[in-house]
Each structure stands twice: as structure tokens, then as C-alpha cells.
Amino acid sequence: xxxxxxxxxxxxxxxxxxxxxxxxxxxxxxxxxxxxxxxxxxxxxxxxxxxxxxxxxxxxxxxxxxxxxxxxxxxxxxxxxxxxxxxxxxxxxxxxxxxxxxxxxxxxxxxxxxxxxxxxxxxxxxxxxxxxxxxxxxxxxxxxxxxxxxxxxxxxxxxxxxxxxxxxxxxxxxxxxxxxxxxxxxxxxxxxxxxxxxxxxxxxxxxxxxxxxxxxxxxxxxxxxxxxxxxxxxxxxxxxxxxxxxxxxxxxxxxxxxxxxxxxxxxxxxxxxxxxxxxxxxxxxxxxxxxxxxxxxxxxxxxxxxxxxxxxxxxxxxxxxxxxxxxxxxxxxxxxxxxxxxxxxxxxxxxxxxxxxxxxxxxxxxxxxxxxxxxxxxxxxxxxxxxxxxxxxxxxxxxxxxxxxxxxxxxxxxxxxxxxxxxxxxxxxxxxxxxxxxxxxxxxxxxxxxxxxxxxxxxxxxxxxxxxxxxxxxxxxxxxxxxxxxxxxxxxxxxxxxxxxxxxxxxxxxxxxxxxxxxxxxxxxxxxxxxxxxxxxxxxxxxxxxxxxxxxxxxxxxxxxxxxxxxxxxxxxxxxxxxxxxxxxxxxxxxxxxxxxxxxxxxxxxxxxxxxxxxxxxxxxxxxxxxxxxxxxxxxxxxxxxxxxxxxxxxxxxxxxxxxxxxxxxxxxxxxxxxxxxx
Amino acid sequence: xxxxxxxxxxxxxxxxxxxxxxxxxxxxxxxxxxxxxxxxxxxxxxxxxxxxxxxxxxxxxxxxxxxxxxxxxxxxxxxxxxxxxxxxxxxxxxxxxxxxxxxxxxxxxxxxxxxxxxxxxxxxxxxxxxxxxxxxxxxxxxxxxxxxxxxxxxxxxxxxxxxxxxxxxx
Numbered sequence: 001x002x003x004x005x006x007x008x009x010x011x012x013x014x015x016x017x018x019x020x021x022x023x024x025x026x027x028x029x030x031x032x033x034x035x036x037x038x039x040x041x042x043x044x045x046x047x048x049x050x051x052x053x054x055x056x057x058x059x060x061x062x063x064x065x066x067x068x069x070x071x072x073x074x075x076x077x078x079x080x081x082x083x084x085x086x087x088x089x090x091x092x093x094x095x096x097x098x099x100x101x102x103x104x105x106x107x108x109x110x111x112x113x114x115x116x117x118x119x120x121x122x123x124x125x126x127x128x129x130x131x132x133x134x135x136x137x138x139x140x141x142x143x144x145x146x147x148x149x150x151x152x153x154x155x156x157x158x159x160x161x162x163x164x165x166x167x168x169x170x171x172x173x174x175x176x177x178x179x180x181x182x183x184x185x186x187x188x189x190x191x192x193x194x195x196x197x198x199x200x201x202x203x204x205x206x207x208x209x210x211x212x213x214x215x216x217x218x219x220x221x222x223x224x225x226x227x228x229x230x231x232x233x234x235x236x237x238x239x240x241x242x243x244x245x246x247x248x249x250x251x252x253x254x255x256x257x258x259x260x261x262x263x264x265x266x267x268x269x270x271x272x273x274x275x276x277x278x279x280x281x282x283x284x285x286x287x288x289x290x291x292x293x294x295x296x297x298x299x300x301x302x303x304x305x306x307x308x309x310x311x312x313x314x315x316x317x318x319x320x321x322x323x324x325x326x327x328x329x330x331x332x333x334x335x336x337x338x339x340x341x342x343x344x345x346x347x348x349x350x351x352x353x354x355x356x357x358x359x360x361x362x363x364x365x366x367x368x369x370x371x372x373x374x375x376x377x378x379x380x381x382x383x384x385x386x387x388x389x390x391x392x393x394x395x396x397x398x399x400x401x402x403x404x405x406x407x408x409x410x411x412x413x414x415x416x417x418x419x420x421x422x423x424x425x426x427x428x429x430x431x432x433x434x435x436x437x438x439x440x441x442x443x444x445x446x447x448x449x450x451x452x453x454x455x456x457x458x459x460x461x462x463x464x465x466x467x468x469x470x471x472x473x474x475x476x477x478x479x480x481x482x483x484x485x486x487x488x489x490x491x492x493x494x495x496x497x498x499x500x501x502x503x504x505x506x507x508x509x510x511x512x513x514x515x516x517x518x519x520x521x522x523x524x525x526x527x528x529x530x531x532x533x534x535x536x537x538x539x540x541x542x543x544x545x546x547x548x549x550x551x552x553x554x555x556x557x558x559x560x561x562x563x564x565x566x567x568x569x570x571x572x573x574x575x576x577x578x579x580x581x582x583x584x585x586x587x588x589x590x591x592x593x594x595x596x597x598x599x600x601x602x603x604x605x606x607x608x609x610x611x612x613x614x615x616x617x618x619x620x621x622x623x624x625x626x627x628x629x630x631x632x633x634x635x636x637x638x639x640x641x642x643x644x645x646x647x648x649x650x651x652x653x654x655x656x657x658x659x660x661x662x663x664x665x666x667x668x669x670x671x672x673x674x675x676x677x678x679x
Numbered sequence: 680x681x682x683x684x685x686x687x688x689x690x691x692x693x694x695x696x697x698x699x700x701x702x703x704x705x706x707x708x709x710x711x712x713x714x715x716x717x718x719x720x721x722x723x724x725x726x727x728x729x730x731x732x733x734x735x736x737x738x739x740x741x742x743x744x745x746x747x748x749x750x751x752x753x754x755x756x757x758x759x760x761x762x763x764x765x766x767x768x769x770x771x772x773x774x775x776x777x778x779x780x781x782x783x784x785x786x787x788x789x790x791x792x793x794x795x796x797x798x799x800x801x802x803x804x805x806x807x808x809x810x811x812x813x814x815x816x817x818x819x820x821x822x823x824x825x826x827x828x829x830x831x832x833x834x835x836x837x838x839x840x841x842x843x844x845x846x847x848x849x
Binding site: 050178 | 692699708714815
């Protein structure tokens with residue numbers, strides 16, 4: 001037998017944090033093998049996990065720093081590249097002040113990298129730092145932050161197995177996080193009742209006992225309707241409400257307007273089904289709510305999240321085995337990037353920007369004299385500021401806004417307006433084409449660092465192979481950049497950065513590299529070294545100052561756009577099983593691409609018939625922002641009047657709008673008014 | 680014998696099994712290299728989407744008793760083990776006539792175009808558990824004896840019945 005070494009690693013795609021082994025032979029990837037002991041996935045992987053090693057060895061990998069010249073890209077050395085980046089950012093800072101700079105962090109990068117990244121931004125005097133959580137779960141942070149005191153998943157994923165009722169709203173987990181199905185199916189084998197609320201009939205709805213097909217953007221009406229039933233039938237948990245929450249009276253008042261018939265008129269879900277769902281959820285011994293971007297990506301995203309939380313709280317379904325709120329994050333380190341403070345309004349550990357105490361603590365750790373007290377620009381506002389000429393220089397870490405942000409034509413124009421754009425990535429993305437300077441980074445298996453999964457499990461990834469060409473680990477690049485700027489951020493390795501994180505972010509207090517190397521990581525909060533970590537949160541008290549959860553009434557509001565005569569259809573977006581986000585990784589996997597090669601749009605057959613569209617026709621979709629071409633796929637999965645497009649191809653986000661949730665700043669990807677014609 | 684049995688109600692259609700199967704039957708057993716191999720490694724399990732029922736069903740060789748494919752094979756490339764019932768295929772003997780594909784009730788005998796030989800599930804002889812079963816995130820594929828699976832299903836059905844009697848489900 002040939003000698004193969006097994007390196008434990010964590011999947012770089014979605015946020016579940018599945019483990020597997022990389023097989024390394026003579027310093028090269030020789031395959032992957034399963035890790036049956038891992039508590040999240042028990043070995044198995046979804047197609048993206050199975051295909052993950054293709055990214056590492058892909059011929060498109062960026063190998064040298066590249067400088068844009070009149071004659072195209074020119075390979076340059078690291079010394080020149082980093083000096084240039086620092087000189088440009090430095091001169092912008094001098095000429096226009098710190099708020100002319102912005103930094104967009106990466107939910108694909110490690111905790112240490114995001115920590116260092118936001119530290120650089122803040123030391124330069126700006127809070128213009130953000131990450132792609134702004135586009136997927138910012139509303140979870142604000143919504144659950146307000147109601148529970150912590151915007152994070154309450155229980156481990158495997159705990160779903162212990163649930164008696166699982167209410168899934170706005171999540172197609174079977175395609176996007178297939179491993180979740182494992183735990184839900186196990187609960188079903190034990191007799192659990194599964195409710196799925198979604199505008200589309202997805203593989204996730206196949207396993208439901210009750211499918212609520214609601215109109216896109218009407219989640220608050222559905223949730224309030226269910227709470228109305230629960231309260232009017234006296235199914236709420238009175239003791240829990242009295243002992244552990246505040247604000248029930250105000251909530252109760254608003255619920256009176258959401259009788260099942262009224263909720264049914266808004267959502268399109270039969271009143272009987274709303275009643276049935278409410279009873280099943282409220283009567284279960286342990287009930288879980290699972291949600292994802294179907295809830296968060298709306299102008300009412302924060303309200304949607306709060307309504308989910310209200311439902312769980314009035315039934316006492318938080319803080320115990322099998323009962324909790326499960327927001328499913330989209331990327332492997334969305335949770336970590338937020339925990340690290342790669343956010344315009346939060347410092348590491350969620351100290352609010354502007355809060356004197358939080359700033360004082362950081363100043364001490366960082367030996368910094370001054371930190372800006374003004375919240376910075378969110379991703380969407382960065383675009384706006386670039387258009388207005390206020391933002392001059394942008395540092396992008398592993399982000400592809402051209403494909404992943406809404407209204408992409410507008411994003412392209414904003415990038416063109418910048419004086420200086422540096423992009424650090426592993427592939428040449430559509431965004432990198434706009435860069436002045438490209439820095440080739442290492443992929444996850446080529447560097448070390450910690451990643452925090454959606455269930456708050458912090459896990460360590462060790463370096464298994466060397467990066468290709470001259471590509472470098474992001475931490476090394478950022479340190480080089482900081483050194484050129486004279487910020488002097490010297491750390492021996494990622495472990496030393498983590499040691500600083502454990503001082504800056506209280507919930508990482510007891511987390512060290514050594515601990516993470518043992519037994520599948522630690523779940524935060526882990527405030528001190530002897531602490532075992534916290535798989536289930538809120539068992540005794542909530543993270544609010546008085547320990548009580550807040551019940552917050554929320555009203556149903558119309559989406560920013562509704563179908564109208566000029567744009568009579570409603571376009572909603574999401575993911576498919578075989579691709580991932582902007583597609584810069586999954587569209588480079590031949591295995592995945594073979595199955596899902598091009599952009600398609602799902603149309604209900606009866607809509608298609610009236611417009612004389614047939615299966616496989618090329619059609620043009622238009623919204624107020626732009627137009628794009630896609631292949632028609634006729635399916636009953638979508639209702640009449642609703643179209644669905646995956647956002648893995650560059651056409652989709654030309655159509656989506658940039659209306660924002662007023663609290664979280666998340667754009668409403670899920671609802672756009674559109675029209676269609678044949679090519 | 681243990682078989683790859685399918686629990687169609689658990690399949691979410693993610694196609695992990697297809698990828699794992701193709702990789703296992705490649706020269707290198709590594710996805711990246713497998714893509715480059717000639718002939719291209721092929722899967723022997725197929726996830727079929729049935730739009731009318733909104734369901735995805737994995738289909739693979741059932742290793743039928745008195746398997747029709749083995750009885751029609753003119754060169755004896757397909758053989759069935761009398762005791763284990765496993766139907767194996769010899770690429771050396773296969774002449775690519777596709778008679779086996781014609782008679783297979785499940786359409787799970789594929790065709791390797793370049794080499795002109797039949798391709799079908801061999802239950803991964805080098806492994807304890809076939810690759811597809813190990814890859815399945817939802818346990819829709821199990822490697823069990825029929826008797827054992829029936830037992831599991833009986834227990835589950837009994838649970839559902841008991842639940843009904845309790846009048847819990849409204």
C-alpha cells in the first residue's frame with residue numbers, strides 16, 4: 001500500500017461544519033475520506049463537500065500577485081504588491097480621511113483572519129468594515145440579539161433529533177444543508193411532526209407532515225396567525241412567559257388582528273393549516289424552529305426573525321433539549337466573521353460601536369489611543385458611498401459582490417468609481433476583474449485557523465498542503481500589509497491571534513488552539529479555560545442585562561416591491577443542491593457543473609402556457625434594475641405568478657433590488673417584481 | 680446477504696451517492712483526478728427525480744434472484760454468485776452487446792462508451808460498506824439484510840400506529 005496521510009479538516013462550503021479527512025500523498029491531495037466520528041455529519045457529506053477538493057487543485061487558482069496595467073494583468077512580487085496596497089490606502093487616508101477607506105471581510109476566511117482584518121480597519125480610524133453576513137443573516141443578529149440577547153443558534157444541530165415538532169420556515173435545508181435532513185429524519189423516526197413553510201415545493205417539503213405554501217414575504221402574517229391561535233386557545237406556556245420573558249401584554253394586543261382567516265388572506269395558506277401548525281408546535285414537548293434566508297432576506301427580515309423568536313418564547317420552546325431556534329447560516333464562517341467584529345456596528349464579541357465600555361476594553365488590548373465612535377458603512381452603503389465619491393479605496397477579502405450583491409449592474413458601476421480596489425481571493429472572480437491589485441490567497445486546507453459553524457462550534461483547521469504558486473495564507477498577507485502601514489501587528493501564528501481573540505471577545509474567553517485540536521472543537525460561550533463550552537444556550541437565563549427575553553410585537557408589512565401591471569410576476573431567489581453562492585467555487589467543479597450547467601428560471605406550467613413558453617426555451621427576465629437571460633424550467637414547484645431563480649450564476653443579481661431592512665441593512669433578495677418575454 | 684437497500688421516503692435528492700460511486704470506481708479514487716481520467720469514471724447508482732410525485736428515488740442494481748441479466752449474457756461476463764447472490768461483471772468477457780441492459784427491469788446497467796463494456800453496481804468489493812451508502816447524508820441508502828430492514832420498518836410503523844391510537848395527531 002502507498003503511504004497516505006490523513007489530515008482532519010472542516011468542509012469549506014455551508015455553515016454546518018462537517019468534518020472529513022484530506023488524504024495527502026507526497027504533499028499533494030490524493031482524495032478525501034469520511035470521518036464517521038464527527039458529531040455533525042457522522043461521516044457523510046453532501047455533493048459540495050464531496051467535490052470540495054476540486055477547488056484546491058483547480059488550474060484557475062491565482063498564483064501570483066497581479067497588477068492591472070494598460071496591457072492587462074502583470075505578475076508582480078509580494079514586496080511590490082504589499083507596498084503598493086499600503087501606499088494607496090495610506091495616501092487615501094491622508095488625503096480624504098479614514099472614512100474614505102472600506103474593508104469587506106470574508107465569511108470564507110478564518111476567525112483569526114477576520115479579526116485581524118477588522119482590527120486593521122479600526123486602527124486606521126474607520127468602522128467601515130463588514131462581511132457578507134450583511135446579505136444573509138444580519139437580521140438574525142439584530143432580531144435574535146434584541147429578543148434573546150444573542151444572535152446565534154441556540155442548540156446543536158444534532159439536537160434536532162430530540163425534537164417532537166420541527167417547524168421549518170424559509171429554508172430549503174435538504175438542498176442547501178443536506179446533512180440537516182439526517183437529524184430531522186431521525187426525529188421523524190421517533191415520531192416527530194414536521195411543518196415546512198415555503199413559497200416553493202422543495203425537496204425539504206417532501207418530508208413534511210404539513211406543508212404551508214405561503215406567498216413570498218408574508219412570513220410575519222403566518223407567524224402572528226399561528227401565535228393568535230396559540231394564545232386564543234390558551235396553548236401558551238404561561239409559567240415560562242411569566243418567569244423568563246417581558247412584554248407579553250403588548251404582543252397579545254397585536255395578535256388580535258391576526259385571526260387565522262385574516263392571516264390566510266395575506267399568506268394564501270388555508271386557515272385550517274395555520275391552526276393545525278400552531279397546535280402541533282405548541283403542544284409538542286420539545287419543538288424547534290429552523291429558518292434561513294427565506295426569513296432573513298427581506299426588508300422585514302428583522303421583524304421576521306423576531307416573530308420566530310416570539311413564537312418560540314410564548315410556547316417556552318427555548319433553552320432545553322430538542323427545543324430552540326435554529327438559524328441556518330450560509331457560509332462556513334459567517335458566524336465567526338460576525339463574532340470577530342467584521343461588522344460596521346459591532347466590535348469583536350458584539351460590543352456596540354459607540355459604547356464607551358466596549359471601546360475602552362479594546363483600546364487596552366490593542367494599545368490604541370483612539371477608536372472611531374461612529375458606526376461604519378454596511379456593504380450596501382459602501383456601494384452608495386462609492387457612487388457619491390465619498391469612498392475612495394476598498395479592500396475586499398474573498399468576496400465577490402458583483403455576483404453576490406443585489407442590483408449587480410449598480411455594484412459594477414460603484415467598483416469602477418473607486419480610486420483603488422484590492423481583491424484578495426483564490427480565483428479570478430467577476431469582481432476581481434475590477435481590481436487594481438489582486439493578491440492570491442490560500443484556500444482553507446492550505447492554512448491554519450479556527451472556523452465557527454452555525455451551531456457555534458469553533459473548530460480548528462490545520463494546514464494540510466502548501467498553497468499553489470506564490471499564493472499565501474490570508475493572515476500572512478494581512479500581516480504584511482499591516483507592517484507596511486506601520487501598524488506592527490506581529491503574531492507568530494494563528495494560535496497567537498486566537499489568544500488575543502479570547503481576550504477581545506468574551507465568549508471565546510476559554511478557547512485556545514490547543515483545546516480546539518482535541519475532539520471536534522468547542523461551542524461558545526466558553527468564557528474561561530476550565531469551561532466545557534455551551535451546546536445549549538439560554539437554559540437558565542437569556543443574554544440580556546436582566547436575563548429575561550423580550551417579546552416584541554411585529555406587524556406584517558408589504559415587501560418593497562409587489563407585482564403590478566408593468567412587472568406582473570414575483571421573482572424569488574435561492575440556492576440549488578449542486579451549486580454554492582456566487583459560484584466562484586462550485587462552478588469550477590466539473591462534477592457539480594455537469595449536473596447544473598446554466599442559469600434557469602422555474603415557472604409554473606399554467607403561467608408558461610399563457611405566455612407560450614415551453615420547457616427549455618430561452619427567456620428574458622426584466623426588473624427595474626436590469627434584464628437577464630435564462631432557460632425556462634416548467635414546474636409545479638412554484639405557484640402561479642411566482643418565478644424562482646438560483647443565484648449561482650451572474651445573471652440573477654442583475655435583477656434583484658437593493659431595498660434594505662431598516663435595522664439590519666439586509667437587502668430584499670427574495671421579492672422582486674419582474675416581467676418576462678421569449679428571446 | 681447484505682444488500683444496498685433504498686428507503687425512498689428518506690431521499691432528498693442530493694446526489695452525494697452518485698459522486699461517491701463514480702469516485703470509488705475511478706482509477707485514482709480521488710475526485711479531482713477522476714474527472715481527468717479516460718475513460719471517465721461512471722456512477723452505478725442513479726438518483727431519478729419523479730416530478731409527478733415530487734420525489735427523488737435512488738436506483739441501483741438489485742442483484743435479483745435468478746437475475747435476468749446473467750441468464751441472457753452470451754459470454755457469461757455477468758455472473759451471479761450462488762450463495763451471496765451478488766451479480767458481478769467481467770470487463771474482459773464483455774462484448775458490449777447490451778442484451779443485459781435490454782432485460783434489466785430497473786435500467787441500472789449503464790454503458791462505458793469508450794471501452795464498450797457494461798457498467799453496473801458491484802457492491803464495492805474493496806470496501807466494508809459500499810461507497811454510496813457511506814456517502815448518503817440522510818441514511819436513505821442502507822447496507823442491510825432484507826430481514827433487518829423489514830424489522831426496522833415494522834418498528835417505525837408500530838410507532839406511528841401507537842401515536843395514532845393515542846390521538847396525538849390532530
